[in-house]
Structures are given as C-alpha cells and as structure tokens.
Amino acid sequence: MKRTRIWLLVFILIMAVSFGVILSGRAKEDRGSKIAGIYQEGSAIYSIALDSVKKPYSIKIKGEKGINTVTVEPGRICVSEADCPDKSCVNCRWISKPGQMVVCLPNRLMIKIKNEAAGGIDGLSR
Template identity: 30%
Template sequence: MKRNDIILIIVILVFAAAGLLYMNFSKKNGDMVVVKVDGKVYKELPLNKDTTFEIQGVGEGRNLLVIKDGHADVVDANCPDKLCVDQRQIDKDGETIVCLPNKVVVEIESSIENEVDAVAQ
C-alpha cells in the first residue's frame, strides 16, 4: 500500500465516524416540546428557549411546565397524585411526562428529520 492510500483510508474512517456520531447525537436530543391534552396537540414549544407555560388540562386541571437550559419539566400541578411533578425533567427524543388525572402529556420530539427534508427540496 502506498502512503497516500493509507491517508485516504484514515480520512474516510474519520468522516464515517463523524457521521455516526452526528446521527447518534441527532437521535438522542429532541428539540421540540409537544404538549398534548386529551390526545390532541395543545402547544408546541422550542426546547432551546427558556419559558414557563401553564397547561390547561381537562376540567380544572392545571400543570405548570418549565423549559430551562434545554430541559422540560412539570414543576407544579393541581392533580391529586402529583406524579407528573415527581417525574424527572426530560430532554431526549421520545421522552414524556404524563399527568393522568389532567390527561396531559408533555413529549420531546425532534424536528431534525423535517429540516433534512427541507434542505433536500
């Protein structure tokens, strides 16, 4: 093997590794917070923008959603079990915080696929 061939192979391997890392990174980190009430999309918020949002669940249900430093968390609620408040903050694609009494679901979603589609068009 010539020296140039070895360099070429190394370059290809580095690019392949970088591509795999990028794909894994894209999968892990969602970038949208989707709030659903009673199975319907109620609000979509960007995960990278700090905000506090009050979710009106079914009936008198209220959940206080806080997005901070790239994490989404339910910090307060008026449901009887408070399980949603106890759940850990979420930031990964597909993770959810569920409040059964208020029928509220907070879900992390990734819009990276959509962005790729937009570039391709």
C-alpha cells in the first residue's frame, strides 16, 4: 500500500513537470512577431512580418506549372489562387500560427510561419 502511494506521487510529479514544460513552450511561441517565409525551390524569396502588415496585398509568384497568388493580410497569409492541377495549396486556406505551412508541390512553393523570437526566417525581407 505504501509503495503504491509512492509510485502515485512520482507519477503525479512527472505529470506536473511535463505540463509545466508544455506551458513554457507555448509561452515562448507567443513571444516575438510572426514572420512568413516564402520559399521557391528551397530558396527564400520573401520574408514578411505579418504583425507589421497594415493593408491586405497580393504577390504573384511564377512557378514551373503556373502562377500562385499569395494574399497577405494583417496577421495571416494564404495562397488564394493557383494554376496547379490539384489546388491543394489553395485549399489550405489562411495560416497565422508559428509552425503552420502551405506547400504547392507542382510550383515548388512553400510558405512557413516562424516566430521571430525563435530564430526568424533566413533569406530576403520585404
């Protein structure tokens, strides 16, 4: 009976520490501004600070299979139009959180959101 209580306390302690680690990781994710990196064929072509965007705008990016239209609004970004056959990049809709991404394989385009506090984006800036 005493052993069971000890193991139960150890288990509760491990769970509490794990919960604390998860919460501290989320708090770190919320710090800093959100940066959207737009890559084509593995190279950074744009770096956009989403928190600094005041008015919506679009960027047309030519790829192997056509043109992708990337729409940027305050705090979020999406591929709004694409000439690729399956349009899965358009179906991803808006992304706005660090770690989210949109990929268009036919046009070799990727949009990924990172947190500036967690390292930002390599490459060009807009």
